[in-house]
Amino acid sequence: MATSSIAALIVGLALGLLGLALVRQSWLRRQTRHTGLMATGWSLMILATAPLVVALGPDLGVTTAFMAPMLGAIALLSPGMIQPVGAASNAVSPASASRTHWLASLRTLIVCLLAGPAALTVTLIASIALLRMTQGIGWTMPDSLLLVFLFAPLAWAGLAVISALDAPLRWRSASLAALAAVFAILALLLSPSIS
Amino acid sequence: MAAPARPSIWPDLSAKLVARMLSAHAGLGVILGALLYIVSLSGVLVVFHAEFARWEQPHIVERQSVSPELAQSAAQSVLDHARAMDDTPDEIMIFMPTPDSPRLAGGYDDSYWFIDDQARLGERIDHGFSEFLIDLHYYLHLPSTLGLIVVGLMGVMMLALVVSGFLAHPRVFRDAFRSRKPGNGQLSLADRHNRLSVWGAPFHVMIPLTGAALGLATIVALVLAQSEPEMTVTDMFDTVFGAGAEQTAPAGPLPDAAQALRVVAKDFAEDGLIPWIIQIHHPGEDEQTLQILTAAPDRLIFGEYLQFSPDGRFIGQTGLENGEFGQQAMASVYNLHFGNWGGAPIKLVYVALGLALCVVCVSGVQLWLYKRARKKGPQPRLERAWIALVWGPVALIGLCLTLDRVFGIADSLLAPVFWIGLVALAGLSQFAPSKAGLSCGLKLTGSTLLLIGASAHFLAYGASGYQNPAAWGVFAGIILSALLLTGDALRQPRAGVTPAVVPGD
Incomplete structure (x- = not known):
């Protein structure tokens, strides 16, 4: 590694860790004025990306810019974390409102079906729409596939959260059905890209 | 105020x-x-x-590089072996030494061997x-x-x-x-x-x-x-990973991998690409092709595919290294996930x-268990099962290590041992006299099994058999893990009111 790269690496790591230190200071002063300190800290952490990219290249540089503050913060917090956790209170509150066991199990099963197969189906329909849309605006196939491959887990995760919300089941089911319909219409309106 | x-x-x-x-x-x-x-x-x-x-x-001889001629001879040895066994492999692969795995190996289908300096097939990869x-x-x-x-x-x-x-x-x-x-x-x-x-x-x-x-x-x-x-x-x-080499050769001698390796060393070393896997499709048969997957140790991408003509001339590359953004990003996913980049x-x-x-x-x-205990009272069954599910896998991985290294049981039995063992532990945990005892027992069992497995392996090969730093590192890592588990078990509060499952408890 060239001397300039080593210097950039050191600058990048120093900026990231300085940023982290400022964010911690802002937290320690949270009862008083601390916005500027916090903004500066986060800005420095973002700014650290530039020298790290110079030192390590775009891919490794950005990755390292994320990792350095993470490790620094965990190291700061670790002294309190390696101690044994004490005993919890054994206070017992009255049982919550009763619901027959089988009804609760059925509800859990439906939620699992919503969060699993149903959310996956909506995700796949949305993925088709997304692929056709990006192909329609001239993206290359690898770029479109990258977007879809990253979109699919995120979309499924979001839909799984909606499915597991403590809201009426009919609303959750209707939301998924509506989303599926919207994406299906979108996919049908966008013609297949490859002929 | x-x-x-x-x-x-x-x-x-x-x-x-x-x-x-x-x-x-x-x-x-x-x-x-x-x-x-x-x-x-x-x-x-x-x-x-x-x-x-x-x-x-650990005793396999390691090397930083091999000559193109040795790699070519290694491919021929693999093909000769396949023909001797009446096999017709769709593809043979030669694994070149890389920083992660500095060993020369090769094979086809599910059979792979280490290859020595004379291009002879040696010990099977196990x-x-x-x-x-x-x-x-x-x-x-x-x-x-x-x-x-x-x-x-x-x-x-x-x-x-x-x-x-x-x-x-x-x-x-x-x-x-x-x-x-x-x-x-x-x-x-x-x-x-x-x-x-x-x-x-x-x-x-x-x-x-x-x-x-x-x-x-x-x-x-x-x-x-x-x-x-x-x-x-x-x-x-x-469209992302390429379709492989297109120029084919008729049945006869293998494609000239040695020449292709010389081209890689001459034209791609500056880009940080080093030969990793030589892939010959339909070796010795009609339509045989040659492709080399290179590694890129200084990048996040797992590598780049280079295609060659049968006489070893460079035809083209897939573009994982310098192609579309989507290609480069997708080629980076694997290393980013597994930490295989620095x-x-x-x-x-x-x-x-x-x-x-x-x-x-x-x-x-x-x-969640704490909150449930506060709402509905103690949940000893759930808590015991959870302790078994947390520390059980550690103990069972130790057991699999010992069974594999000490008793040499078939590899296919390790998975059933793990999963049946986990279910059994979750069931048997219900009979444990205390949660703290269960947690402590599982940690100590795991620690003991790890120590037995690592020690048996060390004794089998001896210090002189540990011929690479990775072997010493893994050995030290297993011993350290076992000691940490023991320490954690011994400093655990005896009067465990709560499920003792979080490291440090």
């Missing part, structure tokens, strides 16, 4: 939304907690899969334990496609937990450095869970996102291919962050 509180700069979420998110977060976490923990724990170990493989056969760990993490030991999808689903659910977790804890960033005194039971456990979640968030998003993308790519591509006329799944992946320091960082993820998984379920 206290000063008036300053208005917060943080946005407030409605209490109703927070309550709903908390419910979703707990629901998803509890249902999948054990599997998420096992995938995370095995992921921590798989970071070192190359080192485990080198440790399993990585039973590291393959057990890899299969556990990649597939949870399920059939490959189903396993990938299930593990992909785990990634999705982990992402869902991150999303719902942040929405359920609106103060989590505000309290990014809060750490209440240990001994405060549920509060300090919640601090541990929340602080590790905040500061590990980029890792906790990146790992499941890349893992789920890898796991779900097949099923997503299958559906996309159905929706696009005249396009198959293979066509789709070929040598030992990055692997150690991944282990630290991976262990933090394990703690988040375990402490999340334990917090």
